Amino acid sequence: MDFERKNYPELPQPAGAFHHPVRSGNMLFIAGSTAGGTDAATGDIAAQTEAILDKFEHILKANGATLANVIKVTSFVTDLREGPAAGEVRLKGFPGTSPPAPKFRWPL
Numbered sequence: 001m002d003f004e005r006k007n008y009p010e011l012p013q014p015a016g017a018f019h020h021p022v023r024s025g026n027m028l029f030i031a032g033s034t035a036g037g038t039d040a041a042t043g044d045i046a047a048q049t050e051a052i053l054d055k056f057e058h059i060l061k062a063n064g065a066t067l068a069n070v071i072k073v074t075s076f077v078t079d080l081r082e083g084p085a086a087g088e089v090r091l092k093g094f095p096g097t098s099p100p101a102p103k104f105r106w107p108l
Helices: 045-062 080-093
Strands: 021-024 027-030 075-077 103-105
Touching: 027 045, 045 080, 075 080, 080 103
Parallel strands: 075 103
Antiparallel strands: 021 027
């Protein structure tokens, strides 16, 4: 199976050998992302979620897609009480198309 790893110099670079997305055929897999490297990195969960969705939008646009094409989002938060605030931002980012979005506390 052929696949293509991509990084975008205008986005904060992933650590180690990771890539922003990996594309295989018409499927695009976006790597785990944080607000790191953005002004929102030390902000509240809503600001961090907005920064992450901005990164996703950039990656998707560069690959001919939008948030409306996203099938699933898995979220990890350090405090599950922050989940509703992150969820509100996510719903704004995916108006009318909100994909399944399981949320987990990390570390477990």
